[in-house]
Amino acid sequence: MNRKIGVGVLWNLANLLMAKGAATLFTLFLAFFLTPEAFGLIAMATVVFELANVLIDSGLGQALIRSSNASAADFDTVFYTNLMLSVLAYIALFAGAPVFADFYGQPELTYLIQVMGLVVFINATKLIQVVVFSRDMDFKSQMKANTCGVFISGILAVSAAWFGWGVWSLVVQMLGSALVAAIVLWSLSNWRPSLQFSKESFVRLFSFGRNLLLEGLLSVLFRNSYVLVIGRFFSAEITGLYFFARKINDLISKQLTNAVQQATYPALSTLQDENETLRHKYRQVMQLMMFLIAPIMALVAGLSEPLFELVLHEKWIGAVPFLQLLCVVGAISPLHALNISLLNVKGRSDLVLKVGLLKKAVNLILLLIAIPFGVIGIIVGQIIGTMLALVPNTYFSEKLVKYTLAQQVKDIIKPLLAAALSGISAWYISSVNGDVSIPEIGLGAFCGAAFYLLLSLVLRVEGLGLCWKVFRNSRFNRIFHKIQG
Known part of the structure; x- marks a missing residue:
């Protein structure tokens, strides 16, 4: 393995150790204060946010990382496309929340989804900065952003759980982590959007990204089909136990895999x-x-x-x-x-x-x-x-x-x-x-x-x-x- 890939892997593993290790600890702290039912409600709502995040990316981020001659117009086009899609995604989330709550027979899901839905805007703004840093093989900056987001949101969430906020402490964790990470990424990056949108850039990038979009949507639906089925046929407590186990598993396996993938994908694309x-x-x-x-x-x-x-x-x-x-x-x-x-x-x-x-x-x-x-x-x-x-x-x-x-x-x-x-x-x-x-x-x-x-x-x-x-x-x-x- 060449030095660029190796150093990228180490920085991403450091990111994992700091950010995801802390996230695991905060998850355990929250589990100490909260009930399996609270995690079960979040599990039921998770599918709609994962679908929204895949829609916002639309595969354009991967296409931009892979592109060997990306122009300024390409970056601006992806940024504005993400923002427009985030607006559409939130409208769909807000309007569909009562229907989703009725499906599970959990009325409190309506307000949870409508508030948690704000995270799609935040993720849309930070996605382009992740692409910029990934293309430059700068995983140190991403580590700083993710670590700050995890620590600050974790402290806020545990404090909220301590004061009896219940399931809403998990909402605080989700929104806080995304917001802090976005602020840090923008403060560390020199890239800023200009007022341009290229139809040619969109068509070219989306020709690669459209299959990833459809595959991503199907993957989220499939991956969450287990939570959907368990939540529909079993209790919120059982759903929470399964979701908690999956969350711990994902914090280790999925994030370790992503750490190596993110470090190697830009270099191997060459x-x-x-x-x-x-x-x-x-x-x-x-x-x-x-x-x-x-x-x-x-x-x-x-x-x-x-x-x-x-x-x-x-x-x-x-x-x-x-x-x-x-x-x-x-x-x-x-x-x-x-x-x-x-x-x-x-x-x-x-x-x-x-x-x-x-x-x-x-x-x-x-x-x-x-x-x-x-x-x-x-x-x-x-x-x-x-x-x-x-x-x-x-x-x-x-x-x-x-x-x-x-x-x-x-x-x-x-x-x-x-x-x-x-x-x-x-x-x-x-x-x-x-x-x-x-x-x-x-x-x-x-x-x-x-x-x-x-x-x-x-x-x-x-x-x-x-x-x-x-x-x-x-x-x-x-x-x-x-x-x-």
């Missing part, structure tokens, strides 16, 4: 016509990502029960089996993300849409079959669907750059095996005495992590060497040596 080099780089990214994500998901699964018993009230213990099963999905999801990223780098957003349609059809069938078996059955169906989705995901990677399913399995099997064994060891060590305490959990986590590194050395996991190489070539290493000196 190699879109060099298939041999592109395949080699993607194999390295795959190996690095699995080396980082697999052990974290395994440790979360192994330590989730004692952690929940120690940190949270008994009311949240029901989320433990959900989280443990979702960790299996989280450990495999980077494969899907990287294969889709490869198609985008090659400019084949049409294939992204086709693969997405096939995967979603299979998973929706599995979801409908699983409903009689409860939430556990639904998550097991997710795992099966995730496994089956590897076939269409890797088919086009093989066609485009000859990165086959067999090669990908070979690249991930060793870190997955080492991670599974380390997760089991962490669980055993933390629970062998039957007492749940911070030292016991800490010892389990330390031994699990050490065992993973030892197994990685024994099995010669490629990601370990790549991780060390990235660190040695980074600014972090030079700073470390200065401190040591």
